[in-house]
Amino acid sequence: MDNDVAFYRELPKVELHAHLNGSVSFQTIEKLISRKPHLNIEHSMTAIGKGQLRTLDECVIHKLVDTEEDILMVATDVIREFAADGVKYLELRSTPREEKETRLTKKSYVETVISAIQQCKNEGVDIDVRFLVAIDRRNGTEVAMETVRLAEEFMLSSDGLVVGLDLSGDPTVGHGKDLLPALQRAKNSGLKLSLHLSEVPSQLEETDLLLNLPPDRIGHGTFLHPAVGGSQSLVDKVVKHNIPLELCLTSNVKGSTVARYSDHHFKYWYQLGHPSVLCTDDKGVFCTDLSQEYQLAASTFGLSRADVWKLSQQAIDCIFAPEAVKQQLKQKWNDLHPRLFK
Numbered sequence: 613m614d615n616d617v618a619f620y621r622e623l624p625k626v627e628l629h630a631h632l633n634g635s636v637s638f639q640t641i642e643k644l645i646s647r648k649p650h651l652n653i654e655h656s657m658t659a660i661g662k663g664q665l666r667t668l669d670e671c672v673i674h675k676l677v678d679t680e681e682d683i684l685m686v687a688t689d690v691i692r693e694f695a696a697d698g699v700k701y702l703e704l705r706s707t708p709r710e711e712k713e714t715r716l717t718k719k720s721y722v723e724t725v726i727s728a729i730q731q732c733k734n735e736g737v738d739i740d741v742r743f744l745v746a747i748d749r750r751n752g753t754e755v756a757m758e759t760v761r762l763a764e765e766f767m768l769s770s771d772g773l774v775v776g777l778d779l780s781g782d783p784t785v786g787h788g789k790d791l792l793p794a795l796q797r798a799k800n801s802g803l804k805l806s807l808h809l810s811e812v813p814s815q816l817e818e819t820d821l822l823l824n825l826p827p828d829r830i831g832h833g834t835f836l837h838p839a840v841g842g843s844q845s846l847v848d849k850v851v852k853h854n855i856p857l858e859l860c861l862t863s864n865v866k867g868s869t870v871a872r873y874s875d876h877h878f879k880y881w882y883q884l885g886h887p888s889v890l891c892t893d894d895k896g897v898f899c900t901d902l903s904q905e906y907q908l909a910a911s912t913f914g915l916s917r918a919d920v921w922k923l924s925q926q927a928i929d930c931i932f933a934p935e936a937v938k939q940q941l942k943q944k945w946n947d948l949h950p951r952l953f954k
């Protein structure tokens with residue numbers, strides 16, 4: 613295959629770090645805007661430029677997505693887009709929200725995302741989708757515990773679709789120690805944990821504390837290693853527990869926590885041979901997709917197509933779905949290999 617774009621799109625991929633509302637595409641936002649003309653929103657308010665604060669556009673997207681109908685459309689669109697980009701396994705994450713005006717509850721929010729996943733499955737979209745219920749750290753201890761209870765309930769009733777919990781939200785707000793009891797409880801009840809850790813500098817204490825859980829995956833981990841103000845002991849903990857990292861190149865560069873692509877910590881962890889999974893974070897907000905992230909990593913760090921293949925294949929071992937799903941995916945990768953390397 614000579615065409616780069618086609619290679620990266622056809623490359624079977626695993627996406628493990630995608631916030632639902634940050635993943636909404638331009639096209640879907642247009643549909644939402646036309647549904648709600650009274651909001652007077654222009655599309656320019658929802659995309660992000662370099663160095664801009666992300667909280668700005670989040671508010672806009674959340675205003676546009678405030679009914680079950682909106683969530684259903686947004687989630688099915690996002691799932692279909694990932695599938696069209698060659699993603700074969702997707703873990704979506706989202707923070708359950710309630711909206712008094714539209715009678716949206718946190719429970720119906722999660723139910724609607726689950727319906728979207730089932731609908732895509734029934735339509736035969738070629739992608740296995742699971743859901744991580746997100747805790748927004750800005751909302752504090754009690755909401756965190758309430759979210760864990762909700763996730764527990766759905767873990768038991770969603771036919772295996774709800775597999776875990778995410779900790780996200782503005783990394784500069786609140787402290788992980790206040791969320792520890794909720795996260796500990798989630799872990800004990802069998803929910804897998806993916807935590808945004810060291811997304812910004814100077815969080816060594818919080819990171820160290822949360823690593824003791826230990827989480828099942830780390831989002832970003834941008835400032836874990838000593839060269840950027842982290843520490844060897846944090847790195848040692850991550851390595852000892854073999855905790856995979858979810859790495860989002862464009863998100864970090866556009867969000868300005870990493871100055872340029874060549875400085876991205878992908879290099880550090882990849883050279884260590886530590887499980888690292890390329891992800892998009894917010895493909896809508898940052899105008900990217902997963903095939904572009906793989907292509908960027910390859911061109912920035914000099915990966916061959918064989919290296920890229922291995923990277924996407926090794927991501928299978930980092931998913932939260934059970935072993936049988938991993939085996940199915942490995943089979944799928946084997947079946948697709950000859951098409952990409954003929």
Ligand SMILES: CNc1ncnc2c1ncn2[C@@H]1O[C@H](COP(=O)(O)O)[C@@H](O)[C@H]1O
Nearest residue numbers: 631632633634670705706707748780781782
């Ligand atoms: C860029 N780095 C990031 N760091 C931390 N949290 C982030 C994030 N990007 C997105 N989110 C989290 O995802 C929410 C939007 O999707 P949902 O409404 O949950 O689907 C944001 O409100 C924030 O909590």
Ligand SMILES: [Zn+2]
Nearest residue numbers: 631780831893
């Ligand atoms: Zn994230």
